[in-house]
Amino acid sequence: xxxxxxxxxxxxxxxxxxxxxxxxxxxxxxxxxxxxxxxxxxxxxxxxxxxxxxxxxxxxxxxxxxxxxxxxxxxxxxxxxxxxxxxxxxxxxxxxxxxxxxxxxxxxxxxxxxxxxxxxxxxxxxxxxxxxxxxxxxxxxxxxxxxxxxxxxxxxxxxxxxxxxxxxxxxxxxxxxxxxxxxxxxxxxxxxxxxxxxxxxxxxxxxxxxxxxxxxxxxxxxxxxxxxxxxxxxxxxxxxxxxxxxxxxxxxxxxxxxxxxxxxxxxxxxxxxxxxxxxxxxxxxxxxxxxxxxxxxxxxxxxxxxxxxxxxxx
Numbered sequence: 183x184x185x186x187x188x189x190x191x192x193x194x195x196x197x198x199x200x201x202x203x204x205x206x207x208x209x210x211x212x213x214x215x216x217x218x219x220x221x222x223x224x225x226x227x228x229x230x231x232x233x234x235x236x237x238x239x240x241x242x243x244x245x246x247x248x249x250x251x252x253x254x255x256x257x258x259x260x261x262x263x264x265x266x267x268x269x270x271x272x273x274x275x276x277x278x279x280x281x282x283x284x285x286x287x288x289x290x291x292x293x294x295x296x297x298x299x300x301x302x303x304x305x306x307x308x309x310x311x312x313x314x315x316x317x318x319x320x321x322x323x324x325x326x327x328x329x330x331x332x333x334x335x336x337x338x339x340x341x342x343x344x345x346x347x348x349x350x351x352x353x354x355x356x357x358x359x360x361x362x363x364x365x366x367x368x369x370x371x372x373x374x375x376x377x378x379x380x381x382x383x384x385x386x387x388x389x390x391x392x393x394x395x396x397x398x399x400x401x402x403x404x405x406x407x408x409x410x411x412x413x414x415x416x417x418x419x420x421x422x423x424x425x426x427x428x429x430x431x432x433x434x435x436x437x438x439x440x441x442x443x444x445x446x447x448x449x450x451x452x453x454x455x456x457x458x459x460x461x462x463x464x465x466x467x468x469x470x471x472x473x474x475x476x477x478x479x480x481x482x483x484x485x486x487x488x489x490x491x492x493x494x495x496x
Contacts, residue, residue: 302440313382329389332382335382366418441490446468
């Protein structure tokens, strides 16, 4: 069937005369949820370039002061550097105190030693013992003294030294130093007796060699043999004739002159300890005292020059 075009009738809208139609109000957009982001609008045209994600930039570290550690402060550093300073200071103080005390003690000892004559007092007591033993009368010089007594003192010095030597060398191959005669007296050369005399009273003193004692008691006689230039000295009398023990009771020094005070104690008044030993004499038990005067020579030797009067016990 052949196709034919039909004219369609078009209905025209009727427009009212009095009322003009108002344009429709635009539709209000729908509220969007608060937590949703609006969808991006689509763009026409070429798709956007996809860029590679940018590398994270390293922000320059800004210099900032570190937290302060109380153990690394400047004061702590000084303490660490000198951590032994307190101990060193204490040690120095203690050493200073010790040194001061030592100097004080040394000074006291020096002063004490300057006035302590005990050693010299004992030396002079031993040196003068041969004459002290015989309780001499006072004299102002050896030339004015009893010559027989001074000679006896020199002989006693020789005998006493031999007695001490025998005691020290007993049991050790002791050899007799002196020959003896029929009375058991030592035969000693006159030269040795003179040397002992000068040792006691000085080089300027010369003994008067002579026989002392009775011919009736040869064993106790100090016999001078001029022909043989010797003396016969009894070796047993020394410990049996004196009734006293002596004790040094003080020493005074006046330059090169020394004054030795000697006390005489009766042997019968000496005390005995619990073991039967004799106790050394003390000055408070002395019966009387004598002062022996010494002079120091150029060669630092002490010689006896005088004996002052006896002093009775008070």
